[in-house]
Amino acid sequence: MFLSMPSDRSLVLLIRLGAFLCFAGWTWQHLYWEAPYGILLWHDTTYAYASRWGISWEEFVGTGAADGFVQKWVSRVGWLYLACAILSLTVRKGAWIQMAALVGGSGLLSILAYTKYLAANSQPPMFFEHGGQVLIPLLLVLAIAVGVRHRITVGTAIVAVILTFAGHGSYALGIWPTPAGFHAMTAVILKTEYQTTRAFLHVAGLLDFFVCLGILVPAIRRQSALYAAIWGLLTSFARPVAGMSLGLRFWGADHFIHEALLRAPHCLVPLYLFLLWYRPRQAGSHESDFATMPSADSTLLPINPASANGQTR
Amino acid sequence: MNLRSILTLSCAAFAICHGTAAQSDAKRKDGRALLSIPEVASKDVICFALYTVHDRTLKLTAQLYPLPKDAPRTLRLEIERSGRWIEVARATVIEQGWTAPFRVANWDDSKTQRYRVAHGSAATYEGTIRRNPVDKDEIIVAGFTGNSINPAHGGDISRQDIIDNVKKIDADVLFFSGDQVYDHTRHYAAWLKFGRDFGEIIKDRPTLTLPDDHDVGQPNLWGESGKISTLPGAADGGYAQPAAYVREVERAQTSHFPDPADPHKVGQDIDVWFTNLNWGRIDFAVLEDRKFKTGPAGRVPKQGPRPDHIQNPDYIPASVDVEGAVLLGKRQLAFVDKWTQDWRHADMKVALSQTIFCGGAHIHGSANGRLHADMDSNGWPQTGRNQALRALRKGFAFHYAGDQHIATLFHHGIDEYRDAIWSFCVPSIANLYLRWWEPLAPGQNREPGAPEYTGDHLDGFGNKVTNYAAANPEKQPGGNLLNTRAAGFGVVRFNKKTREITMECWPRNVDITNPSSRQYPGWPRTISQFDNYNPPSWGRLGELRFDVENPVVQLVDAATGEILYTVRARGRTFTPAAPKGGKFVINAGANAPDRLIARDASVGDDSRTVSLR
Structure with missing residues (x-):
């Protein structure tokens, strides 16, 4: 465990890492595999707009012999993801253009979450569970712009965690049909039979909702965030653990590793909250030690001033 | 970036926003495919019943609505004799999926018999077990695939035209090749709807419903002998849904089949159902071309944006024909080998399976453009494909299948063009996903006047195929219309006297007995049974x-x-x-x-x- 409070710099680094890994994972999906936008584009309305611009359907979606504009540009979206991944590493305070681009990255991820939502028969949890991913670029921008301990930054992180875990929990509990992958990964990793798998997922789903509530309750928010970080890590790595095999080409890494990476916010956002709220045990310290930090980051959240100053009393 | 590209980008972005908004509007207007389990009176708890008779054994599965807790869990099968109902069998209800499977040995198949399934004192469901039409010259098999119920594809349009046409031609056998259910999580509710839609024709004739990928709740299926799939899209092989779900689906759709030829289970205790049905001296091999098939992800070099799609036209087909990749599998090939040698009570042989033994489409639906090859088809793995064709041609088997969302007619080749069997892939009842057969180069050795897409081609896997017909949909989204999406069904007439096979491919909502009704271009076509193994070089x-x-x-x-x-x-x-x-x-x-x-x-x-x- 940490001996002292983590610095603002390390907290930003954590969020930066989450945003970078998320964009990197999606970049791989876009450039190496397939972007999931087909469900948005193959519609009468799409054609209507194309024809309004004087573009024939064949030019728009391709002739069959050659790609159309849509296919070319959809494939280029991956480069925007790559740019966002790089910006996640380079963005600094005052770099407003880079920040604006990252906010745009949140927009890109929102569109992506929307396509997933449509592909899942418009099930709301599918959209919500991408909350952590959609919000992490915004979180990074806020952490840099207004401070990693600012109420808005922390509030955004809490919303991201709640959305992700509420979405997962809704599926795991079967409020919406549990995705087949949940069963499959659990059964493969834990080697459980169906009934046990169901029970396990129900418990996990309940805990997901406890996280959503617990993260709002000061007394248990650290424990909730720690559990969320660990569970986020485990569920992210469940993909490669369940799917990779020595018998596959590249051990199946090109299929599964990015699935874990793009879910990095599921672990790193609650980890950020846990570290933010972490208080080292010290002799003589008690709740009254907390005060409101005046400060450079303009945060109004109660923190330990001693730690903030790098001192102990 | 030129002005046109900018306009296109703007157009695409706007279309995304507005198109999806329009979709939402459409949803509000039409609703997502309505799928519920209706509450029914106790007299109506039996939704429908499917049956086959083979080798003097009747197998009938009654499909029930959920029973109240206090309702009896036993059903009776009764036969009408001299105006009285005589009980011939009882079955215990399997609650997971609410099926009641009956099995009656020593069935007298020489006469037509009225039957009824009875539950308690109130519920009955009546139908007819036909006599085995051994002396009938022509056996008619109506073939269907792809039963989307989504309003966006016209899936909410009544199936009454199909019911009426099947009754008019008095089909002897119904063959549903797969995707009877598209809902990936609510098979039971969707299966009940399937029963309400088609029960009227199913109850009176042998029916084969082969579960395919969507039926078991996944977009594609490479079963890999019952492995668990964890990759989105399931191209890593195996079943994505829990085995209990898969078993329930297979029980609902196949427990009335003749007993499996080789009943050993595969992984996760999933049953097999490949078998044969001999009816009217036509010997049908019912094949599972998904259950044993290897998943391509991680097995073949990446050649496109999905592990199962090949978009690189310059790839080397042999590079994906990897060692160890399975199609039908040893057990099923052994069955086919035995089946082709057994001609007792049979004049002609027909292989029924989910899909065809080649890449049967070039352009795929979601604005993804040309796809060189699709490993979901039975064109891959090529070695497995050739093994299957070599086995099937030994019995001059005609192949009847579906799944492709486009009706096609192929004569397959292995070592030379047209040295193996013919296949007829039927159109979808309502077409979820559009595909086109549109080769870039005109086919060789075309028949006079035939379209350029016909003739000898290599499919995307380098397999030799000769196309005779393809019912391509229109090139732009076809709205709610069924037939602009090339929906329809097939009818195959097996004439035992002439040994001719006539294939018909009908659009929806036409009277197929009306002489003025037109089939899709390229149909009807009649071949000889013996064309199924008649290499040109012989x-x-x-x-x-x-x-x-x-x-x-x-x-x-x-x-x-x-x-x-x-x-x-x-x-x-x-x-x-x-x-x-x-x-x-x-x-x-x-x-x-x-x-x-x-x-x-x-x-x-x-x-x-x-x-x-």
């Missing part, structure tokens, strides 16, 4: 003249001992086809090739008279 052995009608003839390679084929001849003469330059053993018999006729037959031999009495 010659003819001497004519055989028998003293019995329709004997069974078998040709064996004298050098290797390999059986080239076994077939029931038509009439009292038969001129075997055979490769030039080889020596062949000919066996023959009235119902099995149990007598040696010739040891060293070769192409160009004189005719000979054979006594089999």
Whole structure:
């Protein structure tokens, strides 16, 4: 465990890492595999707009012999993801253009979450569970712009965690049909039979909702965030653990590793909250030690001033 | 970036926003496919019933709505005799999926019998078990696939046209090749709807419903002998849904099939159901071309944006024909081998499976453009595909299938064009996903006046195929219309007297008995049973003249001992086809090739008279 409070710099680094890994994972999906936008584009309305611009359907979606504009540009979206991944590493305070681009990255991820939502028969949890991913670029921008301990930054992180875990929990509990992958990964990793798998997922789903509530309750928010970080890590790595095999080409890494990476916010956002709220045990310290930090980051959240100053009393 | 590209980008972005908003509007107007489990009165708890009769064994599965807790869990199967209902079997309800499977041995299939399934004192469901039409010249098999119920594809349009047409032609067998259910999580509710939609024709005739990928709740299926799939899209092989779900689906759709040929379960205790159904002297092999098939992800080099899609036209087809990749699998190939040699009570053979043995489309639906090859088709793995075709052609089997969302007619080739069986892929009842057969180069050896897409081609895997017809949908989204999306169904007439097979491909909402009704271009087409194994390079052995009608003839390679084929001849003469330059053993018999006729037959031999009495 940490001996002292983590610095603002390390907290930003954590969020930066989450945003970078998320964009990197999606970049791989876009450039190496397939972007999931087909469900948005193959519609009468799409054609209507194309024809309004004087573009024939064949030019728009391709002739069959050659790609159309849509296919070319959809494939280029991956480069925007790559740019966002790089910006996640380079963005600094005052770099407003880079920040604006990252906010745009949140927009890109929102569109992506929307396509997933449509592909899942418009099930709301599918959209919500991408909350952590959609919000992490915004979180990074806020952490840099207004401070990693600012109420808005922390509030955004809490919303991201709640959305992700509420979405997962809704599926795991079967409020919406549990995705087949949940069963499959659990059964493969834990080697459980169906009934046990169901029970396990129900418990996990309940805990997901406890996280959503617990993260709002000061007394248990650290424990909730720690559990969320660990569970986020485990569920992210469940993909490669369940799917990779020595018998596959590249051990199946090109299929599964990015699935874990793009879910990095599921672990790193609650980890950020846990570290933010972490208080080292010290002799003589008690709740009254907390005060409101005046400060450079303009945060109004109660923190330990001693730690903030790098001192102990 | 030129102005046009900018405009296109703007257009795409706007279309995304507005198009999806419009979708939401459409959803509000039309709603997502309505799928619920209605509450029914206790007299209506039996939704529908499916049956087959094979080898004098009746298997019938009653599909129930959920029963109240206090309702009895036993159903009775009763037969009407002299105006009275006689109980012939009882079945216990399996609550997971609410099915009640009956099995009656020593069934008298020589007469038509009224039946009813009864539950308690109030609920009954009546139908007809037909007599085995062994003496009927023509056996009619209506074929269906892809039963989308989504309003966006016209799936909410009534199936009454299909019901009416099946009744008019009085089909002997119904064949649903797969995707009877598209809902990936609510098979039971969707299956009940399927029963409400088609029960009226199913209850009175043998019906085969082959579960395919969507039925078991995933977009594609490479079953890999029951492995668990964890990759989105399931291209890593195996079943994505829990095994309990898969077992429930298979129980609902296949528990009325004849007993499986090789009943050993695969992984996760999932059953197998590949078998044969002999009905009206047509011997149907019911194949599972998904259950054993290897998943491509991680097995083949990446050639496109999905592990199962090949978009690189310059790829080397042999590079994806990886060692160890399975299609039908050893157990199923062994069954097919045995089946092709067994001609007892059979004049013609038909293979039924989910999809066809080639890449049967070039352009795929979601604005993804040209796809060089799709490993969801049975064109991959090529070695497995060729093994399957080599096995099936040994019985001159005609292949009837679906799944492709586009109706096609192919004559398959292995070593040369047209040296294997014919396949007819039927159109979707309502088409979820559009595909087109549109090769870039005109086919070779086309028939006079035939479209350029017909003729000899190599599919995306380098397999030899000869196309005779393709019911391509219109090129832009077709809205709610069924037929702009090339929806429809197939009818195949097996004439045992002439040994001819006539394939018909009908659009939806036409009266197929009206002479003015038109089929999709390229249909109807009639072939001979013997076209299913008649390589162009072969010659003819001497004519055989028998003293019995329709004997069974078998040709064996004298050098290797390999059986080239076994077939029931038509009439009292038969001129075997055979490769030039080889020596062949000919066996023959009235119902099995149990007598040696010739040891060293070769192409160009004189005719000979054979006594089999």
